[in-house]
Amino acid sequence: MKNDHFAQAGSAHGQGGRATGFNRMRSKLSFDRLVEMGARMGMKNPLFVCHEGAAKATTCIGGKEYINFSTYDYLDINTHPELTEAVTEAARLYGTSAGASRLVGGERPPHRVLERAIADLYGVEDCIIYVSGHATNVSTLGFMFGARDAIFHDGLAHNSLVQGAFLSGATRYSYNHNDCDSLEALLREKRDQHKHAIIVTEGLFSMDGNIPDLPRLIALKQQYDCMLLVDEAHSLGVLGATGRGVHEYFGIEPGAVDMWMSTLSKSLCGCGGFIAASKEIVEFLKLGSPGFVFSVGMPPVIAAACKKALDIMLREPERVHKLQKISQYFLKYAQEKGLDTGAAQGYAVVPVIVGNSMVAGFLAQALFQRGIFAMPITFPAVKEGTARLRFFISAAHTEEHVRTAIDAVVEELPGAQATVDAYMQQTQVKEQD
């Protein structure tokens, strides 16, 4: 639909208008290019699939049930009756919109209740919630740092962290993925050239499912006088005995990290993001960060849902244990079957790396036909040549779900590879002709 819209807009202005000539620029869209190339090879478009209900460990698409490995509902809390009740009550009291920016339009009780609960979770002074996880990183980094500063980020840091670094105007240093030696070499050489500096990492890397060396990152931040931001999008609810995240995993006092960031869209079943930090930082962000000041407040219903999800997470650590157990099973079974799971450590995110983007696409399609939904991840989300199927695992997945999926990957991968090889050979022959 969207594409048709662009086509119409372009043609109305003769395709060439500078304001509307988006069709010409579509060649820049990597996903679009891949879909188009896939279509030439006979692949169906895997994007924008419509689920007919809540996407949990299983999901319904086109009237058919699929085992679903594309949900962030790690703890199987989405659709929990207590969430529905909390949301219904919040909607009754406050409606579905915050109506305006909290700074000027005021807030509702669920905003502060959620912020207090998250600050307590990390044992820090305060917390700010934003309406989007992506905007949380963009707005926080973009606002807090400037031209004289430096942002040192992991080479595979999420797009939102990188975009925030760009926006800030600070000098951006990307260190080799999960490599503290590479970071230290950069800090040694560059840190003194800047006023403020921050190290930015994820608590569990979203593409590879591996964990950063948090103790060493803390030591480096102290040694080189930097701040440290940890994005817990995929580690909150996933790591540690009670799901408190990467600090609990390492047994580290959370106050050693300057800013705990996470999205609210994953284990906490809502939408938005937060920064949990000192009162000074939170106040600074609440009074100036554009994604907070110039954006509407989080809908109170979402704040109520996230708070309830957090309560359930803390009350029922068995969800976290189940998730960890089934994730470890997934990793072990996949490795036993000879699949390339990269650096994954068996916590909620496990990739099966196949290399070529088209192979990943055809493999996903073959699995879909067998009732398994797992999305292909290709460039630019990951480096060229490391395309993969990314499996998000939920506490509700069973060992049978895992075996069914992995066995299907093993059976379908050679066919996907053969389809792509045959196409490549054919096109080479044509080019030579």
Ligand SMILES: Cc1ncc(COP(=O)(O)O)c(C=O)c1O
């Ligand atoms: C590591 C990381 N940070 C930030 C975000 C953005 O969060 P949201 O999708 O809730 O806006 C994501 C999204 O997947 C993520 O994986």
